[in-house]
Amino acid sequence: MSDSNALSTVAISSVVALIVSGLTSFTTIHVTNSEIAQKKEELQLKRRGERLENYQTTIDLLTDYGWRSDDPKYRDAIVREFTIPLVRAANRLRVYGSPATIAAMDEIQGAFGMLNKAKRDSERADAEKAISLGLDHLVIAAREDVGPKKEDDLKDVPFRQGAGPRAN
Structure with a gap:
């Protein structure tokens, strides 16, 4: 009787040890997966912020150009204040932006090429x-x-797509 009790105790202890080991492994895997997911989300948010900054820089430069391009004083500073910063921002968008962004930059840069070659009004x-x-x-x-994003839970209202109304 005592041998069977000892065997039962050993068997129960082994099963409990296996269960504890399995739970510990499961918990470790779960915590590791959660940490990996959190780091991935943090990296995605960081990259989104970097893209946002590049978009804003480019949009600001193009907006400033639109407002100042008729001003003769600005034409003297256009390379320093506009062209070089725009090309830098455009290159960042070409590396980090979406395919639609790259297509838009192609359009913009092609249009500036047209402007540079233009002879007539x-x-x-x-x-x-x-x-x-x-x-x-x-x-x-x-x-x-x-x-x-949808999770921002903003009210859906009609608006004009793009950069909005222009003065001219």
Whole structure:
């Protein structure tokens, strides 16, 4: 009787040890997976913030250009204050942005190429329209990439897509 009690005790102890070991392993795996998921989410939020900053820089530069491009004083500073910063921001968007962002930057940079080659006022006007349309497409792409998400629970209201109304 005593041998069977000892065997029962050993068997029960072994089963309990296996259960505890299994629970410990499960808990360790669960905690590790949770930590990995948290780090991945933190990295995604960091990258989203970086893309947001690049979008905002580019949109601000294009907006400033739109307001200042008719000012002769600004034309002297356009390379320093606009062209070089825009190309830098555009390159960052080409690396970190969505495919729609890259397409919008292609449009914008192509329109600036048209503007640089323009000889007549009508060609310049067409290029300016193309820049404006590219800006609309960039804003739409940025909004889709880093803009409000469903979980932000914002009220859905009608609005004009793109960079909004223009003065001209």
